[in-house]
Amino acid sequence: MDAKSPKEMQRAGSKMMLAARMVGPGQVDLVERPMPVPGPAQVRIALEGCGVCASNLGPWAGPDWMEFPTESGAPGHEGWGHIDALGSDVTGLKVGERVAFLGQHSYATFDLADARHVVRLPPELDGLPFPGEALGCAMNILARSGIKPGMRVAIIGIGFLGAALTRLAANEGAEVIAIARRDLSLALARQMGAAHTIALEDHWETIEEVRALTEDTLCEVVIEAAGAQWPLDLAGDLVGTHGRLVIAGYHQDGPRQVNMQNWNWRGIDVINAHERDPATCVAGMERAVKAVVARKLDIAPLVTHRFALDHLGAALDATRDKPDGFVKAWVACR
Template identity: 65%
Template sequence: MRAAVVTGPGQIAVSEVALPEPEPGQVRIRLEGCGVCASNLTPWAGPEWMQYPTEPGGLGHEGWGIIDALGANVEGLAIGERVAALSYKSYAEYDVADADKVVRLPDALAGHPFPGEPLGCAMNIFRRSEIEAGQAVAIVGIGFLGAILTRLASDAGARVIAISRRPFSLDLARRMGAAETIPMDDHYAIIERVKELTDGSFCDRVIEAVGKQWPLDLSAELTRERGKLIVAGYHQDGPRQVNMWLWNWRGLDVINAHERDSKIYVDGIREAIDAVASGRLDPGPLYSHVYPLDRLDEALDATRDKPDGFVKALVTFS
């Protein structure tokens, strides 16, 4: 099979390597594609802790495709079924996954890309946020995750205030149901605008979906007394400082919404499948850029640089 290997900071090679064989309790998937996750960007940049070359297919964890081999003792799945999976070497034409981390895709999704991991992540973050009708909800950072959360929150009856850097992202937030949009440029102007929009009380829920220090600081400032601050951004480029005086004074509930229990992660993927198959959620327009495997470097660069119109990149395999 062909698999991508990150050979150094900002460098890839696509090589022919042996097919992976499923162990007992695993399946092998002939991948149709894999989403490109922003969590790849720090390894792509070359931090001191990163080791090169990566394993073939390494960093890819948003794959979907068709089961083509079963390991021993696998029940409830069959060769030829189309699935999404939690697997971790999916920048390749094939990957293996534990059978209990594989979810069958219904016929209603035939022909549609389905990066299950980020969609399941969005559903789990939404559930942990406990968003209800009538709440004021600020979402800081409108990329793929922020856009989906905007749709889910607005459909739940919340009044969504979307805050993001790019004009394109603010337009996208409005299309996804945001009631208000604010450019993410001036820290204190944003605070004053949200204060004005909420009659001085700030937001019941604030979801930080950027993964940087300033948006985290800003998000705390926008959360009302006894509100919930939900950390959905992936903070991996170093330690963070928090304004504990503010968190304490307002009595904030702070939720790190990244799920680490694989069973709950898979439950989120199932929820996402139901939402997309039923038409309640349409992520299709958010897959803005599609690349073949040998242009994975371009996909990663676009994820980092966010050219105009960029939301999410997919790598697909013919």
């Protein structure tokens, strides 16, 4: 297929669109598809960009359960852009408004969304990449964490999510202890308001460092944001008696084991902070918009690497390999 670029199709007023899809482990292509028509309660969005989520790395690796090719545009779910068309029953939204939204096919030039799952982006955010779903996720994890002023909060894993949560927890008046492997991640954590940083090198040495910082009481809240077994083990060991363990990492590579004796003995609360109710996700996105506009959260250090839509494979590889300076990738859809 001799596919046109998104800009060429726009100039020609084409009724076709481009979408990326995974066609095998570590393989992606672009396909041309008819422009989607919004249903009565939907809007069509001309996509400006879509964030690349670490949850995409499971399918990208090609596990046994994966079926290729994926649906066109999938699994892109952090899209933003401008409303291009309204369904017949949609009220309160206008063509041309810049929005973020909940979708599942946003590695494309256009996507559809339920009108209830759209959040307006005010002029203050013009020109900024805005992966609203991911930012809303951070806001909802914060809400589930129960952080109060003066609490000692350990955050394990300082990628996009952990860094955003560092800033948000510091905003709440917490004393944040950021724990990560990479020097860049620790520097980012300090930039985002961490009071202390610890290099994640040895399990027991890390526990002793946290004990020293907390007068041997450990932490009231620990947020695990790495999505792997060892950080989950460490998180449980850093929660103080009657504290709270918040699981924010996306665990996608098989079952996990937990030290239930330790969890029982300390009487800790365990919170799985992944939200699945769309209304809750939208509410988190709305709070994220307000936080960024109010300069309580700076997303410039968090969204670091831009790729063209036809380089989605490179964006996924960067998300996996984390080159120098990398925090989060996004694809420009036009």
